[in-house]
Amino acid sequence: MKRAYDSALLGWMRWAEHERGTRAKRARYDQLERLEREALQRIDTEELVLGVGLLSSCFEGRWIVRRHLLIWNARIARNPETDALQVVLPIDQRVKVEHQDFLTADDGYKASRGRTPWSDTEAAGLQPFSPQLSQWLAGWKRRFWDRPLQFAADQWEPPPLAEGDETRLTAAPALFLRPRDRSGLERFYSAIADSLDRQDSPAPLGLAQLVTSIEPEHRLTMLKHAGSGDRPSVSGDPLFPLASNREQRRVLEKLSADTTVVVQGPPGTGKTHTIANLICALLADGQRLLITSQKDQALRVLRDQLQPAVRQLCVLMTGMQRAGASELERSITALSELAATVSPDELRRDIAQLRDRRDDLTIALTQAVRDLRFVREQEYLTHPSVAPGYTGTLATLVELISAGRDRHSWIDPLPASAGADAPLSDGEARELWHLLTSATQERIARARQRVPGANLVPPxxxxxxxxxxxxxxxxxxxxxxxxxxxxxxTLDDAALADIERHVDTAADALAICGLPDVISDWEQSDWRRSAADALLARRSPAYWDALFTELRDVEPHVRALAALNGSDIDLGATPLTAANLNRLAGQAKRLRGHFSRGVDSAGTYLPARNSTRRTCWRCAPSTALHRRRPVSSPY
Known part of the structure; x- marks a missing residue:
């Protein structure tokens, strides 16, 4: 287990080190991917640009100027096979020098009369990260700035906000979205018109499917080739604020797999109701919507069916008449006030609270449906006989009990809110008490837990x-x-080392006796195997305790005998029987008495006369010590 844990820990450490190394790259990729998505969503109002040469000027702790001098239009290209993202600059693009668009003489800018041919000429053909960039920035500083200016062409990070008056010019390249100006809008719509004028330009899908029949698979392919990517997936639990049915959910599912869904029906069948639910569900999934109608009144009716919180996010444009312009102005004003008064952090907190509240309501609804189903089942469930004559449905049992109240002297009637039976059985009451008394904060919070995302679950x-x-x-x-x-x-290294030391000691002792380390390898007929099994199984513990006590007392004398000159020790084996064990124990006691009487260590000792062997205990209960030369016996 420890080796498996160490191996898993080593793999986890490698993975963690790799994750730490790629965390910054992943964060940059996520930022670039989010920028790509926002650029596609706001392509009609904002443009993606690469800015180089950041001019930063602050005064009393606030920014006065903070803008790039050089601007290139850019786009983010995605490799469909590897999902790699690449920032691409058009080959024939000319850099835009924008110092005249935001600088004045009050800032320290030296405006030239008419155009500035130096800046346009020198910037022609300039690339964002070429060596000539620092030379151009240094030349711009000399020609167009008459105040102190700290210049650092090799600084890529934007300078922080300073407390005093400070102006800096740094490279600080940045990729960002900015609102299109009039010329930018003209270029955008001109590009659309040019693409439509080309003979090989495909017709837009929205126009093509109005004049010809296109299969769903072909429509999705055309949409993907147009740069819109995959269709957005719809949440499995769509947010429908109004009452919904199965048909409305089918419409939402079809929108996930197709570009067009036709909902047809006579007036009053709920088409506007369905569209209102679809608007809320798609907005909750992060989509942007454009709703059109032949008549203005239909748009007003649809807006009135939306929830107030959703209604204030809608921009209503009902025509070019005066009333339509007023409604458009009111919608934009409401959105501007909402953006100015609400911060993203507040919105995130509100979203988290509303999500928790919705989860609680979902749990309560599920429990209410379960309770309702239980109650309905109880009305028709036939209960088995709990006492002679008492069987049937709950209503039948109540009638039987009420009819026998006077005859059996039942307990006084329960409160009107109480059921006919106890709400819990004895076993359920005990289980409930155990759960309540042993509840922890983790178990209480488990009721509100949600399934984690796939990125948080181990592979x-x-x-x-x-x-x-x-x-x-x-x-x-x-x-x-x-x-x-x-x-x-589960033991630590110290405890395992201690056990290993005892095992080695036991192995050495067995080796002295000529026995293998493992008992199962001993001969089945060897009496010592039976003795070891009995000792390890703790059979007759009192006998073994007494025997080892005698051995500890005799051991010093055995060592003295072994040290005598001319004494040869012969290790023999004695069958392990009850008679032999009793005889050996008696000999040990007599040997102890022999030495306690102060006999010279060179004296002799023999067992009882009916014994054919002289025995002394040393390393095992049946080890016999014999002198090979004749000795005289005092018996």
């Missing part, structure tokens, strides 16, 4: 590998996690 391969390691450990250590093997798997 399936990693989970399978961990389960495989656990299964392998169970095959080695056994399925019983409370066993000795699992307990040893």
């Amino acid at each position: 399936a391969a990693e989970i399978i590998a961990l389960i495989s390691k656990i299964d392998q450990a169970e095959r080695i250590l056994g399925p019983d996690h409370a066993g000795t093997a699992w307990a040893m798997a």
